[in-house]
Amino acid sequence: MPNLLREHGCLTQLSQLLRQQVQNLSNMSHNASAVEDDPEKSKMSEKFMNLLATAINNLSSNEQNHKQFEDCVPMLVDIALEEETGESVRLSSLQALTNLSVMEHHHNHYTRIIQKLYHFLDGQSPGIRLQAAKILVNLSCNPELVPHMLAAKAPACVLELLRTGADEALVLRWTTFLANILTTVKESHLSASSLPPDDKAPSPETMYSALYGMNSIGQIKSKVFLLCRHKNENIKHQASRIYQMLNSK
CATH class of the missing domain: 1.20.1050 (Glutathione S-transferase Yfyf (Class Pi); Chain A, domain 2)
Structure with a gap:
């Protein structure tokens, strides 16, 4: 048809x-x-x-x-x-x-909607939050878009979506997204200076800072360490990827 x-x-x-x-x-x-x-x-x-x-x-x-x-x-x-x-x-x-x-x-x-997708993740609508996360996962498979994602202002829910009791569908997409962009950072040797200036939020607010900042990297590692024991095998796998990438940075 x-x-x-x-x-x-x-x-x-x-x-x-x-x-x-x-x-x-x-x-x-x-x-x-x-x-x-x-x-x-x-x-x-x-x-x-x-x-x-x-x-x-x-x-x-x-x-x-x-x-x-x-x-x-x-x-x-x-x-x-x-x-x-x-x-x-x-x-x-x-x-x-x-x-x-x-x-x-x-x-x-899609580059101009990345910031809005982060905003949707902080919203109240379960359906819109999930769709935003799904799009981010798809985009994170493209190494060329990862610098734009790292440059945007991080959502407030970075840690919330790594809680063991959070909605599994969202946790799976969020951990997959993070694992993908962290892998690209390592493989492409990206740093804070790699972020596109036109898309860049103030330095302390970027997604890059939310992942690699001194005050946040330890919290993220603690969260994903617990997720490595999650009952959902897919979440467990993605959490292990994140933990491995953060330890090798």
Whole structure:
């Protein structure tokens, strides 16, 4: 079915519909009085956007469709970054961005959302937190993006997500993410001077400082040492990777 839809141009039409809808929402956000006068129209636009993002998410599970969806990636990033975006639309957009980040083809569009993904991890929505973590895991497999991740302001939950009693799905993604970027730091010989200045947060606040700072490295090692005994074998494996990387730094 996905091949049939692709051959008949449905993926291109979805991209065009998404572009139109993003423009419509942008116009509405700049015309607050119009939204107040017609709240039903705003609600329908959000519902339609949700359907579009969900359709792109479903079709992007087939990696052969990723090329046709390249134009959608920056638009989905814009939607996720927009403060006015509702939670359901934001979640659908992040789900699509998760599938579209499995391969490295479109990773150049993701650098500007890294900081926001950290912000989402500090949020209250379990679904959005998990999707943010999944995207970070996918991006962390690309060594070229790791300096950007290290340069961004670290989330406040760096240690919280290493607690043995924290949500397993989040802990697994977070430990995988950390293990991946720590491995790249070692293999690529990255240091604080390797961080891109345009993306860099104040030095004490960077993800690099959160991992390698004198006040934090010991706390992280203590947390992951306990996770090395976790009942979840995958978490145990990723925690062991982190512990090994921090000890070899």
